[in-house]
Amino acid sequence: ALNAFTKQNIENRNDFEVIVIDNNSTDSTFEVVNIFKKQHLYINLIYEKEEKQGLSNARNKGIEVSNSDWIVFLDDDAYISNDYTKNLIKFIKEYGHIYKAIGGPILLDFENKPPKWYTNFLGSLFGYFKPYKNSKKFSQKFYPRGSNMIFHSSLFAKYGNFNPILGRSGENMLGSEEKDMFKRIYKGNEKVFYHSNLVIYHLVPEFRTKVDFIKKQSIGVGVSEHLRIKAEKSGIFTKITSETFKWFVSLLLLIFYTICLEPSKGIMLIKFRYWVFKGLTLINIEL
Numbered sequence: 001a002l003n004a005f006t007k008q009n010i011e012n013r014n015d016f017e018v019i020v021i022d023n024n025s026t027d028s029t030f031e032v033v034n035i036f037k038k039q040h041l042y043i044n045l046i047y048e049k050e051e052k053q054g055l056s057n058a059r060n061k062g063i064e065v066s067n068s069d070w071i072v073f074l075d076d077d078a079y080i081s082n083d084y085t086k087n088l089i090k091f092i093k094e095y096g097h098i099y100k101a102i103g104g105p106i107l108l109d110f111e112n113k114p115p116k117w118y119t120n121f122l123g124s125l126f127g128y129f130k131p132y133k134n135s136k137k138f139s140q141k142f143y144p145r146g147s148n149m150i151f152h153s154s155l156f157a158k159y160g161n162f163n164p165i166l167g168r169s170g171e172n173m174l175g176s177e178e179k180d181m182f183k184r185i186y187k188g189n190e191k192v193f194y195h196s197n198l199v200i201y202h203l204v205p206e207f208r209t210k211v212d213f214i215k216k217q218s219i220g221v222g223v224s225e226h227l228r229i230k231a232e233k234s235g236i237f238t239k240i241t242s243e244t245f246k247w248f249v250s251l252l253l254l255i256f257y258t259i260c261l262e263p264s265k266g267i268m269l270i271k272f273r274y275w276v277f278k279g280l281t282l283i284n285i286e287l
Contacts, residue, residue: 002036004079005043010086017044019065023058024051055146056162056177063156070096074200075147078106078127081199088150088198099137099191100152101182103144104198105130111205117268118209121253125217125272126209127202131194138192143182148200159184166224176224218272222279243280247273 005018022029030047037045050061059073070092074080091102106129108114120128124145131142144150159181166177185192207213229239250273254266 001074001076001079002033002045004082005085006040007082008080008085009083010089014044015089016085017046017066017068019046019048019062021058021061022047022049023055024049024053052164054164056164056166059177060161060164063153063161066153069153070150071153072150073146073148075127075202077205078147078200078202081201084198084200087195091193091195091198095193096152099193100155101144101185101190101192102150102195102198103129103138103192104148104195104200106145106147106200106202109201109203110209111203112209114204115209116262117264119257119265119269121269122214122272125214126204132196135196136194138194140186142194143179143186143192144194146178147202148198149178150198155185155190159188165227176221176228180228214268214272215275218275219279222276222281224279225276226280239280243273243277 002018002020005016020029020033022033033045033047037043037047046065048061048065050058062073063071072088088102106127108123108126108128123129127145127147129145129148131138138144162177163180166180182192225239250266250269253269254263257263257266257269
């Protein structure tokens, strides 16, 4: 993730800063960042710790320590393409007065071959995101994802930071903090842009493709949606309608993949929908 910043096709490296938030890491994060910083003095790198556990808390810490008008959120298991900062800065200079939030595609970089049951319909579990072929304004049906989302800092002053109740924390697999944020932004009639050339590559280690991990993650998706809807005290009917439609589509895909002699893909889609449903309806399950 850090090395990708050394390969940027940009003239002035002072046009951006890199902030690493250490959220109680138990590995060698501090040592890795410290060595990188000494080896690449031309990159403005800031290291901060956030002791309150949770992805939302870590992101909020990043907002607090940032010195810039624009903040890009990336993941530590993803890396930006070589033209990322150049394309982003160019877009901000030309259209930043119109669009205060931006997102781009997230492509997958599997450590090994994708499992036989993998389809792009399940790609979001690994971070895959490509809602449009070309650059365009986001419809409110979609929103940028956490590995590749950009905000003007004024949005946080206007709509608040990420909700610490949502998002991953420790060993749990919760999420929906991004969806919650963009629902507030869309409610404020803000324009959000999808930039097809702001490409991120998300690493997929082999352990993330194991069925037990997928099950835990899928249940976490359901629990997160339960918490989000409960906090909003609305949207229950919309969620029921949405889940019913997704079940219908999943059953059609099961039939399709079975006809194509790839039943494992359809079966995993059904399992995924069941695990999400379980998380939606059984909030007291053990994650």
